[in-house]
Amino acid sequence: MEKMADVQLAPLRTIGDFLLESARFQIPNIKDPEKWANRVLNNLLYYQTNYFLTAIIAFLIIGIIHPVKMVCGFVAISVAFGGFVYCTSSQWKARRFKRDHPIISVIVILLAGYLLVYMVGAVIVFMFGIAFPLLLILIHASLRMRNIKNKVTNKLEYVGLKRTPMGIILEGLGQEQEAGS
Template identity: 55%
Template sequence: MTKKKMEVEISPLRSLDDFLLVSARFQIPNFKDFEKWGNRVISNLLYYQTNYFVLSIVIFILVGIIHPMKMLCGMLAIGVAFGLFYYLTNARRSATRFKKDHPVISVLIVLGGGYFIVYMLGSVIIFLLGILLPVVVTFIHSSMRLRNVKNKLVNKMEVIGLKRTPMGLFLDAMDLHNRHRPEANASRSTSVPLGFLGPSELHMLKQR
């Protein structure tokens, strides 16, 4: 592949009509067919990735507006917890030595940390809600949104290497993109209805 084909590009923001309103078609997935369900989720994650990113930011901001102080305190608590975890992981000898030299202070620190976690638990839950709620909403939408022709074609272009997007790189890193490989191989032997593609996709096909 050439360097130009490997450049990462931001997927366009799909219209609200396509994403959610009139032209959008939804159907409860067949929970017994995990492969088909998974393909639908991955295809929608790739096709609507910019919409999902914007939606996640909006939901996070809305949760922050409803509970501003709890959101801020929860963020602070999570930051402190990660900071302590990082320090203890990378300074085990110093922590062990401090525990032996100052046992009383160590016990007080543990008790203080436990009280801090209990006191901030509500704020931590609100912060985690702001993080996890967008994930849940994204998963529900990607599970129920039926794929259209352009959705499938644009995603196959990414699978065969004509374009790369941040979500595609993430799915590759998580080894979730491989389930599309059989579809990609099949697409090479089929004709592509170019009328469903936008100018950027047509330009890349011409360069293939």
Template identity: 50%
Template sequence: MAGIKIAPLRPWDDFYPGTDRFAKPDFGDLTKWNNRVVSNLLYYQTNYLALTIVVFLIVGILNPLAMILGGVVVTLVFLGAVWAGENKAVIKNFKKKNPTVFVVAVMGASYFLVSLFGGVMVFIFGITFPILLIFIHASLRLRNLKNKMENNMEGVGLKKSPMGVILEALGQQEESINKIADFIASKVKE
């Protein structure tokens, strides 16, 4: 965990500047959409954490026991999935070939286990709702130059952050040093 730096809290006018910096993703190009989401997750990670904490606190105050149970279940399922993805060849190959399906499977398993304990509404509002809000923002928010540079620095290991570690564990982080070369080449062409 050494060398991990927490990203700064982005100002509100950068996080939500108005409709001119938001656009519908290209549903036909899933790679481009995934890159936008990963880039925004890395860049706005502290803002997303703050959003998640606010929702957790609201739901936690309304139903603290179910929120703690839901958090423990999701954490255990996540850690188990990451461990299995690193130590079991079949799961590792599946995660590498289908990273998005892997994440959905982790969330589905979490939902199933929480439903066994009767905490479905807490799971939906306390855990899934913040993830949905984050995914919607990350999908719709267009990237700016600073966002792209931060993502490239994270992608080649020059900078590590908590979100980068989580995305890497889920198989969402691309490990390519060519990202910087591609980025620089695209900027030179412009």
């Protein structure tokens, strides 16, 4: 718990630094995936607050455009996950219910199939609401060239003088880097 107390939210970078006048963009060299990955990781750390804000805004815009589908998609995914957990944790109960109540089981299967077909559109909208912001972030992090301030700030993160939410997420994904990179 003490480690979490040391976490600092990175500052919100200016729109000029993030997108406009001082921003420089270049297509990464796909033949050097290590350098490309280094650029992406460093940009994820440096612009993390901007990326979190971008993801929230994009998710909200999609949610405002399709609010019912977003809610239905979230509910469908939650129910599917809950059903999976329930069925895998108590298989004998499910088999017993099917044996004792065959008509109800068939009705439930048909209703679930209908609901699944109906909800596919909502699930797609919900997943798009999650995937689209992530795609925007990946494109920006891939194309945005680093500047001196970016490099110095990232060195502080690597040395461990400063812990940020994105640093913790990347560490959890096994993407921590050495101080010299």
